[in-house]
Amino acid sequence: MAHSTRTASLTIDGKTYELPIHSPTAGPDVIDITKLYAQAGVFTHDPGFTSTSACDSQITFIDGDKGELMHRGYPIDQLAEKSHYLEVCYLLLYGELPSAAELEKFETTITRHTMIHEQMHNFFRGFRRDAHPMATMVGVVGAMSAFYHDSTDINDAHQREIASHRLIAKMPTIAAMAY
Structure with a gap:
């Protein structure tokens, strides 16, 4: 996630806390509450996990409400339809789909193991x-x-x-x- 200088302010009992805002490659911006408990002594509450970013991932993006699952920017249905196992493995490891030469070399390497x-x-x-x-x-x-x-x-x-x-x-x- 790209770090920015944007912040959100949260006021609790008259004391204001500045929380950084990060912008991901895909999806909505997120408010980083990592230090909220240490600074303010409070937790957040999101029992449905509907407004919570679970992790910082450069590989996968999930939006359950929209039914989106993307790997390295490619929709999972597109990968399932147009790519095979080793192409997707290459994508997840190296960040892009392989060229024909890269795929041939990768397949040879994998076959040896x-x-x-x-x-x-x-x-x-x-x-x-x-x-x-x-x-x-x-x-x-x-x-x-x-x-x-x-x-x-x-x-x-x-x-x-x-x-x-x-x-x-x-x-x-x-x-x-x-x-």
């Missing part, structure tokens, strides 16, 4: 046969860091990219095995 380690099969055997596939998948994905500990430094951009490629490559197989 599709095989799952033989010992990961043991995790699947450890779940009851009637376990929910999502619970099984979550467990197995969580276990991946034990097999690929060479790419767990989240502060290293290259390691994050390798971990992303592995997850993208292995997820269809893991999902199928969990199901």
Whole structure:
């Protein structure tokens, strides 16, 4: 979200608090109440979560009332209709849809990471046969860091990219095995 010099004033018991206003790439401006409790000793109340920005995201925009879900500026229905799994993965990782050459290189990279380690099969055997596939998948994905500990430094951009490629490559197989 772009930071601005605009502020909103909130007065409580005669004392005024200045709250920054930020402008997102899409959607309405937001009032930043991060320091409201620390400064004024009060919380906000929005039980329906209808006037609250949940996070600062450069990837996704959601407006439930309008039925909008966008990834990197593209409506989800357009992506579902006109793009395939790896194109959307590329978009989410790198911020734009790939050119033909970029997609070919990305597909080759992902294909090199599709095989799952033989010992990961043991995790699947450890779940009851009637376990929910999502619970099984979550467990197995969580276990991946034990097999690929060479790419767990989240502060290293290259390691994050390798971990992303592995997850993208292995997820269809893991999902199928969990199901």
